[in-house]
Amino acid sequence: MSQPLAARLRPRNLNEFVGQTHLVGDDRPLRKILELKAISSMIFWGPPGVGKTTLAKILARQTGHEFVELSAVSAGKADIRKIVEDSRRQRQLSEDYAAPVLFLDEIHRFNKAQQDFLLPFVEDGTLVLIGATTENPSFNIISPLLSRTRVYLLKNLNDEEMLAVLARAIKLLKKENKLAKLTVVKEAREWLLRFADGDARQLLTIIEHAVELYQNLSLSSLKNALQSQHLRYDKHGEEHYNTISAFIKSMRASDADAAVYYLARMVEAGEDPLFIARRMVIFASEDIGMAQPTALVVANAVFQACQTIGYPECAINLAHGVVYLATAKKDRRAYDALRSAQADIKQHGNLPVPLVLRNPVTSLMEKQGYGKGYEMYPANQSLLPEKLKQKQYFKKIKK
Numbered sequence: 001m002s003q004p005l006a007a008r009l010r011p012r013n014l015n016e017f018v019g020q021t022h023l024v025g026d027d028r029p030l031r032k033i034l035e036l037k038a039i040s041s042m043i044f045w046g047p048p049g050v051g052k053t054t055l056a057k058i059l060a061r062q063t064g065h066e067f068v069e070l071s072a073v074s075a076g077k078a079d080i081r082k083i084v085e086d087s088r089r090q091r092q093l094s095e096d097y098a099a100p101v102l103f104l105d106e107i108h109r110f111n112k113a114q115q116d117f118l119l120p121f122v123e124d125g126t127l128v129l130i131g132a133t134t135e136n137p138s139f140n141i142i143s144p145l146l147s148r149t150r151v152y153l154l155k156n157l158n159d160e161e162m163l164a165v166l167a168r169a170i171k172l173l174k175k176e177n178k179l180a181k182l183t184v185v186k187e188a189r190e191w192l193l194r195f196a197d198g199d200a201r202q203l204l205t206i207i208e209h210a211v212e213l214y215q216n217l218s219l220s221s222l223k224n225a226l227q228s229q230h231l232r233y234d235k236h237g238e239e240h241y242n243t244i245s246a247f248i249k250s251m252r253a254s255d256a257d258a259a260v261y262y263l264a265r266m267v268e269a270g271e272d273p274l275f276i277a278r279r280m281v282i283f284a285s286e287d288i289g290m291a292q293p294t295a296l297v298v299a300n301a302v303f304q305a306c307q308t309i310g311y312p313e314c315a316i317n318l319a320h321g322v323v324y325l326a327t328a329k330k331d332r333r334a335y336d337a338l339r340s341a342q343a344d345i346k347q348h349g350n351l352p353v354p355l356v357l358r359n360p361v362t363s364l365m366e367k368q369g370y371g372k373g374y375e376m377y378p379a380n381q382s383l384l385p386e387k388l389k390q391k392q393y394f395k396k397i398k399k
Contacts (some may be wrong), residue, residue, distance in 0.1 A: 005208035009169055011056050018164050018200070018290065019051055019157040027252045029152070030055065039063045039131040041122050043137050043146075047201030048155025048241050052132040053103065055154075060101035068100050072109035099128050100108050103173050107131030108140035115142045122148055134241055135275070156198025164192065165200045166192065166207070173211050182211070188219040195226070197245070231377060240271070248279060252287050256326040263322050267315045277303040280321055291331030298324050300304060337393035351385035 011017040014024050014031060023030045033039055039059055044052040053069075059065035068083055083102060090097045110118070121127045122145065129149065133140065137151055139297070157165070166184065174182045184192070184207075196203035206226055207217055214221035243262055250258035266276055277299070284299035302321035306314040360370035375381070382389045 004205070005169060005173070006204045009172055009204065011051075011058065013045070013058060017051060017054065017058065018168075020055070020154055023152055023154070024055070028266065029150075030059065033059060034062050037063045039065060039101065039128055041127075041149045043131040043133065043141065043149050043151045045074060045135075045137055045151055046131050047134055047156055047199065049196075049201035049203075050154045052154060053105065056101065056103040056130040056132070060103075060128075061225070063098075065098045066100040068102065069103045069105070071107045072104055072114075075104070077114060080114075080118055080121070084126055086124050101127055101130055102130045102221070103130045106134075108133045108135040108137070110337045112142055113317075115145050119145050119148070139278070157200055158198070159193050162193055162200065162203060163189070163195060165203060168225060168364045169204055170217070173207070177211060177215065179211070179215060180364065182215075182217065184217040188217055188222055191219055191222060195222075197242075199241075202242075237397055244276075244279060247276075248283060251283055251322065251326045252330065254330070256323050259322050259326045260319060263318055267311075268319070270311075273306040273311060273314050273318060274303065276318055277306045277321075280318075280325060285323055286335045287330050287332055288325065288328045289331045289334040291329035295325055295328050320385055333395050336395070340391075340393045345389065348385075348387060351387055354383060354385060357383055 014034065017024055020030075022028060024029065040324055045053065046052060070079055070083075079103075083100060087097075087100055090367040091099075104118075118127075118129070118141075131137075131141070131149070137146055141149075166189070170182055170184065174180060192203055192206070195206065206222060210221045210225035211219055213225055219260045243265055247259060247262035247266065250262055263276065267273075281296070281299040281303055284295040298321055302317050305317040309317065355369045355372060356374050359364070360366035360368040365371075384391055
């Protein structure tokens with residue numbers, strides 16, 4: 001086949017689309033955009049293989065806009081200028097002409113000057129921009145452009161969604177390859193889910209390769225197909241995400257050797273040192289936390305060193321920090337406490353603040369009991385809202 005399986009299987013509408021129900025489900029924002037045919041500039045932020053390109057194509061096609069795709073890795077101002085000129089020419093020919101949807105993959109790879117150049121065309125409606133990125137837009141997209149777009153967060157597919165993609169792929173491969181008995185047993189299916197880790201494109205690539213080579217999807221065929229592929233690290237593609245995941249999980253497992261190995265792979269590939277250092281700063285609070293609070297100090301110092309020194313020397317700072325974080329004791333209680341509290345806020349909303357904590361700035365407030373009984377250092381007194389009095393977000397270590 002001339003096209004990869006992922007392209008041949010690409011959904012044509014939201015009813016065929018798998019995953020991202022928080023965006024495409026009933027009454028959710030992207031489905032509402034299609035219903036109202038009111039597309040505007042936006043940024044899709046999420047890991048590889050979760051449907052960013054597919055969603056952009058569906059939105060453009062079903063709202064009546066031309067779809068133009070560029071990669072920020074290779075595109076420049078000249079490419080943008082050509083699309084703008086074509087758009088303006090078409091608008092002169094027809095008042096009903098809808099501005100093209102420019103899908104800019106890896107938008108975070110555009111530098112500030114390139115983003116500045118793009119800004120006025122987004123602002124005046126010459127282009128409808130849909131940017132796709134695996135990186136936090138707050139760090140990589142200029143504020144004026146960010147303020148003119150809506151950011152939508154896409155998530156890894158869950159196991160149920162991945163199995164739905166797998167079933168659809170097997171049906172197509174059976175038909176194309178005349179393999180009526182093509183199946184995947186439980187053991188191979190579980191291995192696929194672990195290997196792909198929520199990345200549908202990763203899953204489709206490996207099963208397509210296995211069918212091409214072995215005409216079956218046994219566990220051994222899948223593993224052999226994976227080994228036959230060239231070892232790669234594409235800092236603009238999915239291996240970028242896979243390697244940083246392995247890096248973080250190795251530090252989490254206190255495996256300093258593995259963590260340094262994955263660090264070295266990223267360094268040798270020319271990965272942005274600030275990207276690596278940012279993950280280390282997050283890791284210091286998320287996974288080490290109260291077990292060794294100085295971890296955050298070290299991680300921030302590494303980040304600052306990378307900013308100040310740059311490659312090649314800052315690789316030494318990164319290695320220093322990675323070994324420190326990997327060998328540090330781990331404690332996720334602060335992180336878990338935050339997530340648990342956030343879950344309660346989503347469930348209960350903003351519960352009334354207890355009167356004892358309220359500031360009696362007027363005599364009326366004082367009469368109503370604001371601040372009554374407040375102690376600066378209360379002993380064994382919960383200051384949570386009434387409905388959550390028995391909650392304990394930060395779990396104490398049992399002695």
